[in-house]
């Protein structure tokens with residue numbers, strides 16, 4: 001097992017992402033010698049105790065961070081400001097505070113002001129997940145071969161950034177450093193908009209009158225099924241992502257709406273070459289993505 005960059009890791013919130021990292025720490029090593037966790041509800045804390053995936057479960061975030069040299073926020077991003085306010089007075093000297101939130105500008109805005117001078121703040125985002133949530137949904141290999149993006153504010157202690165990078169590399173990820181605004185724009189198009197579209201198309205189908213709806217479910221082929229996989233994701237997490245990447249998401253949604261209107265117009269007027277051209281472009285993108293993954 002590789003040497004761990006941290007002695008004690010405190011996970012604040014432990015669902016799919018936190019529990020996957022806890023499992024990776026136990027099964028792969030190289031993450032932290034000891035993992036402590038807390039969650040908002042007693043039921044989740046009991047589940048985590050029963051699963052035996054961490055060394056200790058604490059009832060409060062303040063108790064979980066005491067004596068930890070790494071604290072990772074793994075709750076929905078809308079809860080980060082309150083969590084940061086609650087844990088700030090309990091952070092150890094030179095503790096590294098990081099997170100896994102899907103938005104980065106909002107996390108820097110909400111958490112940054114609470115970070116005491118004696119601690120280091122290294123925002124992060126593992127680009128790995130599934131449509132499942134909760135501590136039972138995690139697995140140790142989730143981060144393998146995936147990117148982990150870090151968005152440290154200017155002047156962040158380089159040793160702290162290096163330690164968080166080592167943690168993610170040992171979990172199996174490729175680490176990239178990005179500007180938070182650039183991150184939010186990129187993930188608005190490759191992650192947040194696709195989820196918004198999936199939730200919306202399922203809603204559109206569900207709004208159809210009862211008879212057609214039964215047909216929709218009965219004859220749902222893989223195209224619609226692929227959307228329902230994404231649409232099965234956690235409502236609280238995605239509500240927070242949308243509301244905390246509002247500007248970039250609205251810009252991408254606007255561009256998408258314009259492109260969809262153009263496509264609908266081509267269908268209405270029978271513009272075969274426009275339609276074929278757009279479909280061929282989608283196909284090229286899919287092929288390029290597959291080639292990149294194989295490289």
Ligand SMILES: NC(=O)c1ccc[n+]([C@@H]2O[C@H](COP(=O)([O-])OP(=O)(O)OC[C@H]3O[C@@H](n4cnc5c(N)ncnc54)[C@H](O)[C@@H]3O)[C@@H](O)[C@H]2O)c1
Pocket residue numbers: 012013014015016017018038039040041044074075076077079083100101102103125126127128129130131132133134135234237241
């Ligand atoms: N699911 C994904 O695909 C994915 C991928 C990358 C990053 N993320 C980010 O990771 C974070 C966690 O997502 P997840 O998929 O693990 O969610 P999840 O729903 O599986 O788990 C969230 C956990 O946070 C806890 N929690 C909620 N509010 C809390 C609070 N106020 N205080 C303490 N704990 C609280 C819940 O009890 C649960 O244990 C989110 O910020 C999300 O944006 C998710």
Ligand SMILES: O=C(O)C(=O)C[C@]1(C(=O)O)C=C[C@@H](O)C=C1
Pocket residue numbers: 101102126127128129130131190191192230
């Ligand atoms: O694979 C999935 O199901 C995901 O939704 C994972 C996914 C994504 O959109 O790619 C979702 C949210 C993240 O912040 C990162 C990854």
